[in-house]
Amino acid sequence: MRRTNRWIAVAVVAAAILVVSMIPIPGSVPEEGGGIPTSLLFHFVGYAALAGTVGHAAFPAGGRLRALLTGVCGASVYGALIECLQYPVPYRSFSILDMATNAAGATLGAVVLLGALALSEHRR
Known part of the structure; x- marks a missing residue:
């Protein structure tokens, strides 16, 4: 895929x-x-996808570690900004738990990307 x-x-x-x-x-x-609220699962998966796409976009320029850090930091900061945007909206809520879930999902997404990049380099 082109950059x-x-x-x-x-x-x-x-x-x-x-x-x-x-x-x-x-x-x-x-x-x-009880159980995990569905919204937290959506947060986790969404930010894993965002971190993976950010890391994949950043990968060619800076290597695997930089891609991992760019994915995690970029997606986590974006998640925090979204939570701040939700604060004044009456039908939405600001949540520290959502921000933590976003960061956890971003971390998993970036780690999965890192593994995929390592496998693809190993196969070459």
């Missing part, structure tokens, strides 16, 4: 996260009865 296309993929994933994070979602009231 420009990689950054377009980042923009698409980031835009999708922004839209879903800012629109009202029916039935998004926190679930009761």
Whole structure:
């Protein structure tokens, strides 16, 4: 995939996260009865995808470690900014737990990318 296309993929994933994070979602009231709330799973998976695409876009320029750090930091900061945007919105809420989940998902996404890059380099 060309480098420009990689950054377009980042923009698409980031835009999708922004839209879903800012629109009202029916039935998004926190679930009761134990278990992991569905919204946290969405946060985790979404930010794993964002970190993976950011890291993949950054990879050719700086190596695997830089791609990992760029993915984790970029996605985590984006997640924190989204939470700040949600603060004044009446049907959304600011959540430290969401930010932590975003960062955890970003870390996993970047680690998975790092493993995939290592495998692809090893096969060459």
